Amino acid sequence: MASNVPIIIKSFFFILILLNIKSFPLAYHIRTVPLILETFKNRNNNNEDRDLFQATESTYSVLFDDLDTNRHMNNSSYNKVLDHARGHFFAASFANYMWNHKVVIMQKSVLMIFNHEIPPFSNYSVYTRILTWDQKWLILTRRIIYR
Numbered sequence: 001m002a003s004n005v006p007i008i009i010k011s012f013f014f015i016l017i018l019l020n021i022k023s024f025p026l027a028y029h030i031r032t033v034p035l036i037l038e039t040f041k042n043r044n045n046n047n048e049d050r051d052l053f054q055a056t057e058s059t060y061s062v063l064f065d066d067l068d069t070n071r072h073m074n075n076s077s078y079n080k081v082l083d084h085a086r087g088h089f090f091a092a093s094f095a096n097y098m099w100n101h102k103v104v105i106m107q108k109s110v111l112m113i114f115n116h117e118i119p120p121f122s123n124y125s126v127y128t129r130i131l132t133w134d135q136k137w138l139i140l141t142r143r144i145i146y147r
């Protein structure tokens with residue numbers, strides 16, 4: 001930033017960005033980079049003795065830009081987080097298959113049930129596992145538990 005910009009303006013923008021870090025342009029895409037690296041790292045791991053129904057845990061925190069006017073995690077944040085957790089699940093469990101078959105993951109439908117709110121600044125885990133499948137689709141269940 002130019003040195004003639006007053007410190008108060010600089011601080012204001014710095015705080016604004018910090019508070020909205022997860023909604024900042026490209027933040028979503030940057031957060032997928034570790035998932036791609038994880039897939040690359042696990043590409044030779046054929047997971048043959050892995051339990052197919054084992055859950056993968058992904059951990060997150062409710063930050064300021066996840067909050068809505070009810071002061072809890074906002075409904076539209078869930079899909080974004082679940083998207084990321086699904087990427088983590090595939091990178092942890094199916095990296096080898098995805099790497100060798102150049103798999104593209106599409107989403108067909110989502111059913112979401114809100115049982116409890118997630119309070120501000122709490123940490124929570126998303127557990128992703130396979131429920132069942134048919135010839136084309138995998139059906140996953142996700143469970144969110146906060147501590």
Ligand SMILES: *[C@@H]1O[C@H](CO)[C@@H](O)[C@H](O)[C@H]1NC(C)=O
Pocket residue numbers: 023065066067068069074075076077080
């Ligand atoms: C809810 O979260 C989404 C995704 O993080 C964000 O784009 C949106 O502005 C938020 N909505 C409210 C009402 O806070």
Ligand SMILES: *[C@@H]1O[C@H](CO)[C@@H](O)[C@H](O)[C@H]1NC(C)=O
Pocket residue numbers: 068069070075114
């Ligand atoms: C979020 O979803 C729940 C459950 O459907 C609903 O009760 C609540 O009003 C929604 N909140 C917002 C801010 O849309």
Ligand SMILES: *[C@@H]1O[C@H](CO)[C@@H](O)[C@H](O)[C@H]1NC(C)=O
Pocket residue numbers: 061121122123147
């Ligand atoms: C959430 O996790 C972070 C990092 O592990 C920790 O520093 C923080 O105290 C935790 N917050 C709560 C509310 O448990």
